[in-house]
Amino acid sequence: MTTNTTHQLTLLSDVSMQSKLFKDSLEKGIQLDVNIVSVSELAQENASQPDLGDFVLIDYHYLDDEKFEMYNQAKSSLSNNIREIVINCPKDVASSHLFKWRNLVGVFYVDDDLSLLLKGMQKIMQDEMWLSRKVAQDYIEHFRCANTVTTSQVYANLTKREKEIIRLLGHGASNLQIADELFVSENTVKTHLHNIFKKINAKNRLQALLWANNNIALEERV
Structure with a gap:
């Protein structure tokens, strides 16, 4: 199945052999160009910041607190409509640990294989969500109750x-x-x-x- 080629997809990661291999597999599987952008690139001053596009793929373990704040600043300055996809998420992670991503549309776990990831990405590119029922319910309930954002x-x-x-x-x-x-x-x-x-x-x-x-x-x- 071919995805909507008007979408722009960014893999938020340092450039490495592993990230390049993942990028190649993803591009082949969903027939969509994937850009690799590191947090350090987003944080550069006096330089044109890279465009994060419509969707951002984020490795759960890549963003520590400092990197997450840098990412949030860049996201708010570039676009308010970026949708976020978390990969390599621990299977037993508490839903609350995912609430910091306010535009979450997909979660993939460490034991998900490539075929499942590609299937989920196809759905996401068609404007669907790829969340477990529990995460989806917890996520909606959290923001319904909070009715607010966390002060940065x-x-x-x-x-x-x-x-x-x-x-x-x-x-x-x-x-x-x-x-x-x-x-x-x-x-x-x-x-x-x-x-x-x-x-x-x-x-x-x-x-x-x-x-x-x-x-x-x-x-x-x-």
Whole structure:
């Protein structure tokens, strides 16, 4: 079966013989180009960041806390619609350990063979999900109950004034409205926004707004 060739698929991994072999097997199996991108490439400053495409394949053991934060920053600045697929997941992993991926559409386990992975990838490329019934139920229930996102460490590291401004920006306020709300000049707001954009790796106001909605918990946005 041929997949929709308009999709872009990225394997988030360091370049190695193993990742290249996996890339070749995947490309042959689903007839879709796969790009290998490392977290260090995403984190490069003063360079054009690689496009993650529509789908990102993530090795469960590849992203430690530091790499995950770097990935999240890059994801928020590049696209808000990236769908995430976790591979090499431990069979006995608790569903809660998968909740950090907010756009999860597929989970493959360490003992899944290549044919099963390719079958699942075909389904995912056709806009279906590849999750066990338990993971799917737990995942939906978690976000239904939480009704929020987890506040990122980057937000926690902003200054008090920067937090006020990014929260107002997240509500859709203009620079003038932010200035009136905080009793500062519009130029002061622009200066703060410039600093905020650098810290959250946003290139424009829309990216900053998307970042705010994906990195600030609901209870902290009020």
